[in-house]
Amino acid sequence: MNATVRSSLEALNISSTLSLNIGRIRGQVTPLGIRTFLEGNTVVIEESVPFSSSLPYSLLQLPLEVVAHTITFLVSPKDVHNRIIGHTELTVAGLEIVCREWLYSIRRLCEQVIIQDRPLCSAVPLIVQNVHRWFPRANHVHYKLHSKKDIKKFTAPKIPPLLQRALSLTPEPTVSACSVTTSVHIKSPIDLEDLNRYLSLPFCQTLSSVRFTNSVFFSSPFSIPHSISTLNLSCCTYLTDETVTQLFSHSHLLKVVDLSFCWQLAYPRIISASLERLVLEQCNGLTDDSISYLFKHCPALSEVDLSCCSQLSAPFIRSKCLSSISLNHCTLVTEKTVSDMMIHCSALSHVSMEYCSQLVSPSVGESMVYFTSRGCVNLSDSFVSSLFAQNRSLQRVQLSSCVRLCSPLLSSSSLVSCDLSRCDMLSDQAVSALFMSCANLKQADLSFCSSLCRPCLSSPSLELVNLSCCLSLSNFSVSALFRMSPQLLEVDLSGCSQLRSPTLASDSVRKVNLHGCFQLQDDAVSCLFSRCPSLFEVDLSFCLQISEPLFRSDSVEVVNLHNCRVTDRAVSALFRFCCALREVNLCECRHLQSPLLHSLSVEKVNLSSCVGLTDWAVNDMLEDCLSLREMHLSFCCQLSQIRVPNHSQIEKVYLFG
Numbered sequence: 001m002n003a004t005v006r007s008s009l010e011a012l013n014i015s016s017t018l019s020l021n022i023g024r025i026r027g028q029v030t031p032l033g034i035r036t037f038l039e040g041n042t043v044v045i046e047e048s049v050p051f052s053s054s055l056p057y058s059l060l061q062l063p064l065e066v067v068a069h070t071i072t073f074l075v076s077p078k079d080v081h082n083r084i085i086g087h088t089e090l091t092v093a094g095l096e097i098v099c100r101e102w103l104y105s106i107r108r109l110c111e112q113v114i115i116q117d118r119p120l121c122s123a124v125p126l127i128v129q130n131v132h133r134w135f136p137r138a139n140h141v142h143y144k145l146h147s148k149k150d151i152k153k154f155t156a157p158k159i160p161p162l163l164q165r166a167l168s169l170t171p172e173p174t175v176s177a178c179s180v181t182t183s184v185h186i187k188s189p190i191d192l193e194d195l196n197r198y199l200s201l202p203f204c205q206t207l208s209s210v211r212f213t214n215s216v217f218f219s220s221p222f223s224i225p226h227s228i229s230t231l232n233l234s235c236c237t238y239l240t241d242e243t244v245t246q247l248f249s250h251s252h253l254l255k256v257v258d259l260s261f262c263w264q265l266a267y268p269r270i271i272s273a274s275l276e277r278l279v280l281e282q283c284n285g286l287t288d289d290s291i292s293y294l295f296k297h298c299p300a301l302s303e304v305d306l307s308c309c310s311q312l313s314a315p316f317i318r319s320k321c322l323s324s325i326s327l328n329h330c331t332l333v334t335e336k337t338v339s340d341m342m343i344h345c346s347a348l349s350h351v352s353m354e355y356c357s358q359l360v361s362p363s364v365g366e367s368m369v370y371f372t373s374r375g376c377v378n379l380s381d382s383f384v385s386s387l388f389a390q391n392r393s394l395q396r397v398q399l400s401s402c403v404r405l406c407s408p409l410l411s412s413s414s415l416v417s418c419d420l421s422r423c424d425m426l427s428d429q430a431v432s433a434l435f436m437s438c439a440n441l442k443q444a445d446l447s448f449c450s451s452l453c454r455p456c457l458s459s460p461s462l463e464l465v466n467l468s469c470c471l472s473l474s475n476f477s478v479s480a481l482f483r484m485s486p487q488l489l490e491v492d493l494s495g496c497s498q499l500r501s502p503t504l505a506s507d508s509v510r511k512v513n514l515h516g517c518f519q520l521q522d523d524a525v526s527c528l529f530s531r532c533p534s535l536f537e538v539d540l541s542f543c544l545q546i547s548e549p550l551f552r553s554d555s556v557e558v559v560n561l562h563n564c565r566v567t568d569r570a571v572s573a574l575f576r577f578c579c580a581l582r583e584v585n586l587c588e589c590r591h592l593q594s595p596l597l598h599s600l601s602v603e604k605v606n607l608s609s610c611v612g613l614t615d616w617a618v619n620d621m622l623e624d625c626l627s628l629r630e631m632h633l634s635f636c637c638q639l640s641q642i643r644v645p646n647h648s649q650i651e652k653v654y655l656f657g
């Protein structure tokens with residue numbers, strides 16, 4: 001920090017709290033008290049220490065190329081009860097001085113600014129007035145207010161002379177004016193008079209987004225600036241039909257509106273030529289007539305969420321622009337309603353009808369891209385066959401828990417993801433046709449399909465497959481899956497209790513879950529480790545038949561052997577021949593006594609409840625595992641003397657019980 005700024009700080013006697021927030025929150029605490037968070041290219045700084053002459057040095061050390069594009073001013077006076085507003089004002093002064101030294105370079109790049117208060121003080125209007133000057137490239141400015149008293153302070157801002165002098169230390173940058181798209185989030189109970197007063201403030205006339213939380217309750221009509229295009233009124237449980245009707249009659253630019261969980265709504269007259277997206281989830285009072293009125297008077301509506309609107313049964317849904325609709329848990333919706341919707345909404349591509357128990361075999365549209373009917377227990381094979389046959393662009397299908405499906409014709413060249421989990425009656429022939437005819441299939445979920453025995457599971461593009469709890473699945477099908485799927489990355493075979501000795505060989509697979517495969521033999525595990533060169537993580541927990549497989553791999557980093565009957569010899573080989581090993585779980589491996597746990601790469605070992613483990617084995621591991629950071633030894637009742645050598649990097653040791 002240069003002498004001019006240091007003397008200025010000393011003259012101002014700044015001792016308040018500087019709060020500076022950048023990016024997302026995730027990280028650690030540094031010795032200076034600055035919490036630095038790194039997630040991708042985003043760094044977060046939360047400062048909660050007294051502002052002093054040494055503080056800006058820590059800020060200056062942060063590389064500019066990793067600074068996020070979001071800056072948050074947290075204006076929070078220390079002593080609200082004593083009304084020490086000066087602390088907050090000096091905080092803003094200190095922030096601007098730091099901007100001169102450090103933020104001056106990065107603030108020109110900031111695209112999003114968030115100003116929030118706890119509570120609002122006289123300094124915040126100054127930030128609002130100067131945000132264009134301080135952040136010339138900002139295209140989103142969010143004002144978050146927390147009490148109705150704070151709104152009144154906006155009407156008479158006071159800028160103290162001390163703050164004026166502090167800000168005068170920073171020369172004004174010469175930048176051209178830019179238009180700022182702003183949004184506001186009102187989070188506390190507020191009466192109608194204060195709300196209208198706030199929304200009439202000059203800077204609110206450029207708002208594009210307004211959000212209210214569930215703590216805001218109002219039932220009288222209110223007006224919003226004409227520039228608003230996004231409005232979130234979710235959980236405003238006392239919102240009435242009259243308020244919504246007047247709101248839409250005075251707001252002609254609204255495009256996105258969220259009215260979810262507004263339980264008082266029954267028949268709002270929503271008329272809008274601009275409305276494109278509307279969320280009405282859990283609006284239980286809505287009737288068929290109100291939804292029919294909505295689609296008739298909103299011609300541009302393209303996305304609608306009617307989930308859990310329990311009174312809907314036969315609404316008249318017709319729209320040339322409608323592309324996405326959700327009717328989840330609308331248990332009274334009839335098959336005729338869905339058929340009419342599919343026929344008259346030619347642009348419909350995304351449909352979600354989960355747990356609509358009335359549906360059996362409705363008509364199907366021809367432009368479907370995403371379709372989900374999870375829990376539609378009466379859905380028939382003929383409907384699913386028609387869905388696949390008539391939609392050449394179909395990419396994602398979720399048919400989980402459609403328990404009546406047996407032998408649908410599942411064929412689509414465009415399909416990428418398919419969920420058929422918990423379809424108990426699904427046949428081998430149907431699944432084989434799915435994998436053989438869907439050349440672009442990348443993800444498949446067939447978990448809990450208990451009737452599958454010997455299906456053909458190979459596909460040239462398959463990457464992820466879930467076959468957990470397929471109790472009758474054969475070794476032959478699993479072997480073919482590994483052998484004939486060249487893009488395979490992850491396989492979940494947990495709970496497949498019939499697997500004994502499948503050939504688990506694949507050049508691409510990285511993660512395999514064999515948890516609870518009670519009959520799995522040593523030769524299958526040996527094959528998995530030796531013939532999967534890209535293998536990264538293996539879960540063999542509760543595989544009770546394995547004892548001495550050959551653990552040899554140059555790529556495996558994570559192994560779970562929880563409650564396996566592995567011997568000292570097998571575990572010694574694991575540590576010796578898996579040179580990339582980082583994490584090992586040997587919890588409840590009760591046959592272990594004195595394995596040779598030597599590895600230069602292992603960082604975390606769980607030996608909890610290994611009741612036969614000896615002091616010699618543990619001390620030897622601490623001596624030779626130079627990268628070991630964490631060790632679990634809880635309930636190892638034979639241990640008595642553990643010695644940690646001076647060169648050990650161990651950070652955590654758990655010794656419960």
